[in-house]
Amino acid sequence: DVKVTQSSRYLVKRTGEKVFLECVQDMDHENMFWYRQDPGLGLRLIYFSYDVKMKEKGDIPEGYSVSREKKERFSLILESASTNQTSMYLCGAIRRTEAFFGQGTRLTVV
Template identity: 90%
Template sequence: DVKVTQSSRYLVKRTGEKVFLECVQDMDHENMFWYRQDPGLGLRLIYFSYDVKMKEKGDIPEGYSVSREKKERFSLILESASTNQTSMYLCASLYNEKLFFGSGTQLSVL
């Protein structure tokens, strides 16, 4: 089975902090994604990566950046956290047209 692991289930940070969300997949998939999920808004794509060091903006990239130094790891960075970035963050990898998701990180920015 594909395993996508997100480093934290819950995080509480303060406004202005730099935040790192880590995601690791164990199946050598090329494509990886970061989404955020908010009530009533569904999943929205922040960034994705189709190879090491390659990245592309999604629908809501403002306030975020990403890093993919190794194939198995895709990191989401909040340069200066703000309260409107309080959300559930989901990482996923793609194989055979299907997305495999991690369990999510519930981030609260105070």
């Protein structure tokens, strides 16, 4: 199986801060993604990357940007954190047709 590691399990940030969430996969997979998960709303795709320096907006990209400089690493950036970005953030990689997730980052913006 693919191992995906997210840099933090829990984060607390202040409104207006720039926040970096890091995600690393241990296999040579092109496709990586970031979702956020909120009660009642399910998983919503923020950004998708299908290769180094290649990205595609998901359903809710506003307020976020991403960086993919190396194949194994996909970073999510909150340019100016706001309280409505408090959520569980899930990153992962796709191998053939299957998604492998990291353990999640619970971000609280105060």
